[in-house]
Amino acid sequence: MSTPLIIKPKLLIVDDELVQMRAMCDTLDQQGYSVTGSTSPQQALQLLREERFDLVITDLTMPDMDGIAFLKAAREMDPHLIGIVMTGHGSIDTAVAAMKAGAFDYILKPFTLRLIRPVLDRAVSVRRLMKENVQLRETEELIRNLNARLEGLVEERTRQLTDANRELEAFAHSISHDLRGPLRAVNNFANLLAEEYSEKLDDRARGYFDRVLTSANRMEQLIDDLMRLSRINGADLRRADIDVSKMVAGIIAEFQAREPDRHVDTAIRNGLHAKADPQLLRIALENLVGNAWKFTRNADSPKIEFGAADTNSELFYVRDNGAGFNAEHAKDLFVPFRRLHSATEFPGSGIGLSIVHRIIRRHGGRLEAEGSPGHGATFYFSIPEPADNSLTGH
Numbered sequence: 584m585s586t587p588l589i590i591k592p593k594l595l596i597v598d599d600e601l602v603q604m605r606a607m608c609d610t611l612d613q614q615g616y617s618v619t620g621s622t623s624p625q626q627a628l629q630l631l632r633e634e635r636f637d638l639v640i641t642d643l644t645m646p647d648m649d650g651i652a653f654l655k656a657a658r659e660m661d662p663h664l665i666g667i668v669m670t671g672h673g674s675i676d677t678a679v680a681a682m683k684a685g686a687f688d689y690i691l692k693p694f695t696l697r698l699i700r701p702v703l704d705r706a707v708s709v710r711r712l713m714k715e716n717v718q719l720r721e722t723e724e725l726i727r728n729l730n731a732r733l734e735g736l737v738e739e740r741t742r743q744l745t746d747a748n749r750e751l752e753a754f755a756h757s758i759s760h761d762l763r764g765p766l767r768a769v770n771n772f773a774n775l776l777a778e779e780y781s782e783k784l785d786d787r788a789r790g791y792f793d794r795v796l797t798s799a800n801r802m803e804q805l806i807d808d809l810m811r812l813s814r815i816n817g818a819d820l821r822r823a824d825i826d827v828s829k830m831v832a833g834i835i836a837e838f839q840a841r842e843p844d845r846h847v848d849t850a851i852r853n854g855l856h857a858k859a860d861p862q863l864l865r866i867a868l869e870n871l872v873g874n875a876w877k878f879t880r881n882a883d884s885p886k887i888e889f890g891a892a893d894t895n896s897e898l899f900y901v902r903d904n905g906a907g908f909n910a911e912h913a914k915d916l917f918v919p920f921r922r923l924h925s926a927t928e929f930p931g932s933g934i935g936l937s938i939v940h941r942i943i944r945r946h947g948g949r950l951e952a953e954g955s956p957g958h959g960a961t962f963y964f965s966i967p968e969p970a971d972n973s974l975t976g977h
């Protein structure tokens with residue numbers, strides 16, 4: 584709103600006395616107004632119908648229609664029109680009546696520029712404010728409408744996206760499910776072939792069969808992973824208050840029990856809680872801790888830490904001092920089947936973190952990875968309090 588709303592205020596002067604009307608027109612024209620004059624209220628109303636004026640100055644006593652009636656009719660056309668009445672000393676009462684009927688001010692005849700200038704200036708300012716007000720209200724209305732449309736659009740798009748996602752999940756699920764049958768047949772017959780005809784096969788053929796079997800097993804594992812992944816989104820979120828520190832400690836103890844010969848130092852900050860779905864959070868932590876456990880295999884003195892950013896107790900982290908990774912690829916880690924290490928060096932499918940990512944996102948949180956090659960990795964995840972403060976959510 585930096586451009587002035589009224590560049591040259593438009594004035595309409597109505598006075599049945601032609602000479603007086605002209606004199607006023609000339610005077611105000613020189614004062615920087617855009618002035619139109621009329622000797623007939625009827626004609627003036629016609630002009631008002633055709634174009635917009637900021638101010639009308641009207642004589643009070645005119646033969647075919649008095650100033651008050653004229654102003655009333657004019658303001659019915661434009662409620663923001665500012666009307667000023669002209670009156671002689673003898674008819675101040677009528678001027679007061681005119682103001683009661685909606686006139687903005689009155690000027691006394693015979694008028695001097697010194698007297699009418701401030702009245703006009705004030706009228707112009709008020710008119711400008713009114714226009715700004717109207718514009719503001721219109722802008723407000725526009726913003727309100729746009730917001731409503733935007734909200735509707737977002738809702739609609741979210742619904743479409745949710746539907747599409749659900750369909751995609753169902754599709755992935757049924758594909759994975761359907762792939763299993765033929766794959767099992769490949770597996771079974773390859774096994775039979777290898778067992779029953781092994782005498783007839785030379786080493787090279789047996790080698791090929793081994794590779795068929797290994798690939799079939801690998802594919803089965805991938806299908807399992809895919810199904811696990813598609814299940815995460817479908818499951819209902821049932822939040823409960825969880826001692827995350829305890830859960831992490833339990834998971835590490837399980838890894839330790841499976842590999843009693845490995846020695847891994849741990850540093851777990853006690854008493855960290857979150858409102859999360861226990862089963863899903865456990866899956867996420869098993870993956871994060873599992874990775875830390877796996878990627879510290881070659882570290883000199885392996886260490887796994889669990890804690891929370893001090894400034895924000897909703898932001899947890901799992902840190903290790905293992906193989907680490909190139910930070911440039913941090914975002915890729917959450918894409919299913921994307922791996923930064925070879926399967927011979929560190930086994931795995933590359934599905935774990937994408938599961939973690941989905942679980943954290945379903946809780947409304949974020950997952951971020953930090954690391955550098957040879958210097959370990961840190962995975963931050965947040966579990967914000969549910970907005971409605973309830974323990975169940977979706």
Ligand SMILES: Nc1ncnc2c1ncn2[C@@H]1O[C@H](COP(=O)(O)OP(=O)(O)OP(=O)(O)O)[C@@H](O)[C@H]1O
Nearest residue numbers: 874875878907922923924931932933934935936960
């Ligand atoms: N703690 C970590 N240290 C170093 N690299 C990691 C760590 N965690 C994950 N990565 C990198 O991210 C990749 C993806 O991890 P993700 O858990 O998804 O798969 P994975 O562990 O390879 O296999 P899966 O979890 O399916 O058994 C890993 O292959 C590895 O390159």
Ligand SMILES: [Mg+2]
Nearest residue numbers: 874931935936
């Ligand atoms: Mg993993």
